[in-house]
Amino acid sequence: MKYDHDDIIEKATTLFWQRGFHAAGMRDIQQALDMRPGSIYARFQSKEGLFKLVVEHYAQNSAERLKQVAEAASPLDALYRFFETALTGPDEQRYMRQCLLVKSIAELELIGDIARKAVIESMQTLKAGFKDIIEACIEKGELPEHTPTKLAAEWLQNQFVGLRAFALMQDENTATIQMIDKVILDLKGQWPQKTH
Amino acid sequence: MKYDHDDIIEKATTLFWQRGFHAAGMRDIQQALDMRPGSIYARFQSKEGLFKLVVEHYAQNSAERLKQVAEAASPLDALYRFFETALTGPDEQRYMRQCLLVKSIAELELIGDIARKAVIESMQTLKAGFKDIIEACIEKGELPEHTPTKLAAEWLQNQFVGLRAFALMQDENTATIQMIDKVILDLKGQWPQKTH
DNA sequence: TTATCACTTGAACGATCGTTCAAGTAAACC
DNA sequence: GGTTTACTTGAACGATCGTTCAAGTGATAA
Secondary structure, three states, X not given: OOOOHHHHHHHXXXXXXHHOOOOOOHHHHHHHHOOOHHHHHHHHOOHHHHHHHHHHHHHHHHHHHHHHHHOOOOHHHHHHHHHXXXXXXXXXXXXXXXXXXXXXXXXXXXXXXHHHHHHHHHHHHHHHXXXXXXXXXXXXXXXXXXXXXXXXXXXXXXXXXXXXXXXXXXXXXXXXXXXXXXXXXXXXXXXXXXXX | OOOOHHHHHHHHXXXXXXXXXXXXXXXXXXXXXXXXXXXXXXXXXXXXXXXXXXXXXXXXXXXXXXXXXXXXXXXXXXXXXXXXXXXXXXXXXXXXXXXXXXXXXXXXXXXXXHXXXXXXXXXXXXXXXXXXXXXXXXXXXXXOOOOOHHHHHHHHHHHHHHHHHHHHHOOOOHHHHHHHHHHHHHHHOOOOOOOO
């Protein structure tokens, strides 16, 4: 094995994150990984197979970070910092403001079945991560007892998705920070009744 | 002029809305419009030129609908119904739940300069539409006087963007409806201080 | 020593991409 | 009637796409 596996996946992650699945051509991939097509196909079967590994690697990483938030002394503070870090990175890492998974969802129909399944499953993994954070906040008394955890988790993930798209278009961070503040306020705020 | 211009644009809108800019190939377009490549290029210069017109047509339509919301007797109620209509359409029109502009933003880097400019300008037009709605709500006493209109407009648009992505993945509408309820609650809720 | 295995190379393949162009058509203007 | 204008056709172009494959390489097992 000439090339290190983790190193390959990370380089591929950067490329797919920047360009998306479709726009990252095999020749881009060959260049980014410094590998010839035969090697890539022998290892990963196809472009889609490589992408699937990238998605899984990314989701695993993200889930780990969400877990750290849930386990923090103050999960609510940690959540704030998590949002801040993810959404206001330096300009040369602007592409990282967009979630790789969200970006993939936008082109879900162009992706094959295998990778599509990996994307959707990863989104559900992260939703579970957000739910753990909500529950940790309640346990630590940072959110009211009656907060509907399932709904709040879906809402929180959705806010994160929306904010990543928002942050991507912002030139400066002040507006993004205000949006994060609003998220924290609304998290503590009212929730709709289940019966409609 | 053999083919009706508006009819062409609407057919093209449907295709781009369903498939996105990149995935909608020229041969798909030729089939959808029942036109040969030469005709299309003589009229619209390029695929991008056609897409630009589609985006502008779509934005104009959307802005008109936002204007109707702002001019309603109860803008807040009209806003609720606007969200509901946009996000819970029938399954065969599921693609319409995603905003064409948001979908385009996801592939902004793959689109040429001309169409990209049209997309970004359209987003700003719609932001102005959301601001008008906020101001109408305040004027009618449906939102507190001290609501920060610029921030609230950005926030509302962002909620809309996020919810469209959310609704796209939902199998049933109950979760989406709850999210809309939450948006209305948060709109009436607290806002972060400008100084940070 | 030989066989097997997991990779590696780089030329080449067929398919599809957006686009061009010579040629035709029908209405409008001089 | 002739010219111009605004389309229209459909074959064909070069570029790029993801992928394949015959031929190597070097480590491991028998």
